Amino acid sequence: MNLILLGPPGAGKGTQAKWLEDHYGILQLSTGDMLRSEVASGSELGEQAKEVMEMGGLVSDELILNMIFSRMKHSNYKSGCILDGFPRTTPQAEALDKMLVENDIKIDHVIEMRVDDEAMVERITGRYTCSECGMGYHDSFKKPKVEEVCDNCGGIEFVRRADDNTETVRSRLSNYHEQTEPIISYYGDKGILRSVDGMQAIDEVTKQLKRVIG
Numbered sequence: 508m509n510l511i512l513l514g515p516p517g518a519g520k521g522t523q524a525k526w527l528e529d530h531y532g533i534l535q536l537s538t539g540d541m542l543r544s545e546v547a548s549g550s551e552l553g554e555q556a557k558e559v560m561e562m563g564g565l566v567s568d569e570l571i572l573n574m575i576f577s578r579m580k581h582s583n584y585k586s587g588c589i590l591d592g593f594p595r596t597t598p599q600a601e602a603l604d605k606m607l608v609e610n611d612i613k614i615d616h617v618i619e620m621r622v623d624d625e626a627m628v629e630r631i632t633g634r635y636t637c638s639e640c641g642m643g644y645h646d647s648f649k650k651p652k653v654e655e656v657c658d659n660c661g662g663i664e665f666v667r668r669a670d671d672n673t674e675t676v677r678s679r680l681s682n683y684h685e686q687t688e689p690i691i692s693y694y695g696d697k698g699i700l701r702s703v704d705g706m707q708a709i710d711e712v713t714k715q716l717k718r719v720i721g
């Protein structure tokens with residue numbers, strides 16, 4: 508099964524993708540995570556993306572497409588994947604379609620996570636992740652069960668993203684409305700679009716996803 512999760516920064520894509528991975532045995536492919544590891548490794552690709560990411564802009568379609576397609580063709584993803592953070596522009600959605608046809612891959616569901624912009628500011632500024640396993644947390648909405656210890660791996664180091672601050676959130680949200688939102692109707696026209704109410708609590712959103720996917 509192949510899924511696309513659509514929604515602005517903070518909508519809960521990464522959080523739900525982790526649950527979907529465990530539940531359906533498919534792997535998350537996050538272009539944001541891939542870019543951050545390129546930046547961390549100091550690769551040429553990372554160098555090209557770093558500044559744009561820090562300012563809350565979008566990395567060029569060409570760079571993203573090369574990066575994601577080479578990964579999607581890897582055998583690890585044959586049983587399916589959850590695309591998180593991709594596609595983000597109409598050219599990316601069109602290029603994805605072309606690649607899917609050429610490789611005989613089908614997208615089963617495109618799921619839009621509907622949320623209010625105002626709530627996203629608090630979600631983004633309170634977000635942090637376990638440095639060891641990447642599990643996501645929130646200062647108010649998802650604290651580890653034991654303070655400062657990761658539920659998933661027992662890790663005790665956590666990181667915050669350089670771009671998760673009030674200054675960049677606004678431009679990331681406006682990029683979403685301008686560049687990404689148009690692809691919602693693109694998938695609506697294809698009849699594979701579903702939506703969930705992302706303003707509900709994390710567990711409730713998970714339940715809705717389960718209902719939508721079946």
Ligand code: ADP
Pocket residue numbers: 514515516517518519520521522523630631633634635643644645646648649705706707708709712
């Ligand atoms: P995205 O991948 O869409 O940018 P995340 O899954 O990283 O979003 O979620 C952003 C932040 O909000 C994280 O700190 C996460 O723990 C928290 N969060 C995710 N879903 C919810 C929810 N339904 N209600 C409250 N907080 C949430």
Ligand code: ADP
Pocket residue numbers: 515516517520538539540542559560561563564565566567568571591592593594595599679
């Ligand atoms: P969020 O869901 O919080 O917006 P991501 O982790 O998906 O964050 O992306 C972080 C940053 O990486 C984006 O702000 C953008 O600069 C870049 N990025 C990620 N995916 C794409 C994409 N498909 N196209 C262009 N830029 C991207």
Ligand code: ZN
Pocket residue numbers: 637638639640641642657658659660661662
């Ligand atoms: Zn962990």
